[in-house]
Amino acid sequence: MPKAGFKSITVSETVYDKFQDVYQKNKDSLAMKGVNSFSGYVTYMLEEMMQKDKTFCKICSKD
Incomplete structure (x- = not known):
């Protein structure tokens, strides 16, 4: 269970592994x-x- 104020999502191992690989390779610049x-x-x-998705941004701006 995630801590208060956070939610969990589920992704395939392929997606997770790709993100993990890119993160590890770019750790210093990301820091x-x-x-x-x-x-x-x-x-x-x-x-x-x-931010790049104009449709999503229009929905977000209504909050």
Whole structure:
């Protein structure tokens, strides 16, 4: 069970392994951006994709 304020998601092993591989290869440059964990990396990537997706941004702006 995740700690308060967080949720869990399930992804395939293939997706997990790909993200883990990219994270490990770019750990140093990600740390310079304030991304200090694998979970933080996945969150960072999801947030970036939401910013790029104009449809999602329109939905978010209604909150």
